[in-house]
Amino acid sequence: xxxxxxxxxxxxxxxxxxxxxxxxxxxxxxxxxxxxxxxxxxxxxxxxxxxxxxxxxxxxxxxxxxxxxxxxxxxxxxxxxxxxxxxxxxxxxxxxxxxxxxxxxxxxxxxxxxxxxxxxxxxxxxxxxxxxxxxxxxxxxxxxxxxxxxxxxxxxxxxxxxxxxxxxxxxxxxxxxxxxxxxxxxxxxxxxxxxxxxxxxxxxxxxxxxxxxxxxxxxxxxxx
Numbered sequence: 208x209x210x211x212x213x214x215x216x217x218x219x220x221x222x223x224x225x226x227x228x229x230x231x232x233x234x235x236x237x238x239x240x241x242x243x244x245x246x247x248x249x250x251x252x253x254x255x256x257x258x259x260x261x262x263x264x265x266x267x268x269x270x271x272x273x274x275x276x277x278x279x280x281x282x283x284x285x286x287x288x289x290x291x292x293x294x295x296x297x298x299x300x301x302x303x304x305x306x307x308x309x310x311x312x313x314x315x316x317x318x319x320x321x322x323x324x325x326x327x328x329x330x331x332x333x334x335x336x337x338x339x340x341x342x343x344x345x346x347x348x349x350x351x352x353x354x355x356x357x358x359x360x361x362x363x364x365x366x367x368x369x370x371x372x373x374x375x376x377x378x379x380x381x382x383x384x385x386x387x388x389x390x391x392x393x394x395x396x397x398x399x400x401x402x403x404x405x406x407x408x409x410x411x412x413x414x415x416x417x418x419x420x421x422x423x424x425x426x427x428x429x430x431x
């Protein structure tokens with residue numbers, strides 16, 4: 208761990224290295240100061256200017272871990288946030304957050320696995336999945352068990368999910384919209400693959416049939 212890590216004429220408070228590889232840049236504020244957007248921007252600038260993937264902003268009590276996305280414009284994903292004074296060591300989720308920052312976790316790249324899990328298992332993706340055709344169909348099947356005589360439309364179920372079940376932030380937040388778009392693209396990709404595989408299977412079957420017929424004809428000529 209180094210102090211006052213130099214970055215293009217400025218200094219970040221702390222840097223964490225594993226052997227010669229820089230892993231984290233840490234911007235530290237006094238414990239009595241509430242973390243603000245300007246502090247986050249300062250930490251992001253350090254990460255962006257140094258090409259560092261992981262940045263941490265803390266006032267000693269509150270810790271925020273970000274993954275820097277080197278896109279245009281540069282942005283971050285909040286990987287985790289915790290209050291050190293409120294951690295419960297008997298709670299696995301709290302232990303997991305500490306593990307990604309400790310020496311053993313750094314050596315095993317635990318933060319990559321933690322981040323990948325968080326990027327998939329979250330309220331945005333679950334909200335997108337709840338709006339999918341397969342879930343709507345499953346809900347309709349379950350409702351028919353309650354009363355087989357009731358006629359249920361897909362849009363009716365979807366409207367209830369969107370208006371009465373999900374929170375607006377799950378539907379309207381930029382992260383939620385992005386998750387919905389990504390999930391829709393994944394479904395389309397899977398559907399395309401199914402169509403392609405089905406077409407390939409048909410072609411294969413026809414080819415086998417043609418070869419078999421040709422073989423039979425050839426055998427007939429030979430016998431004759």
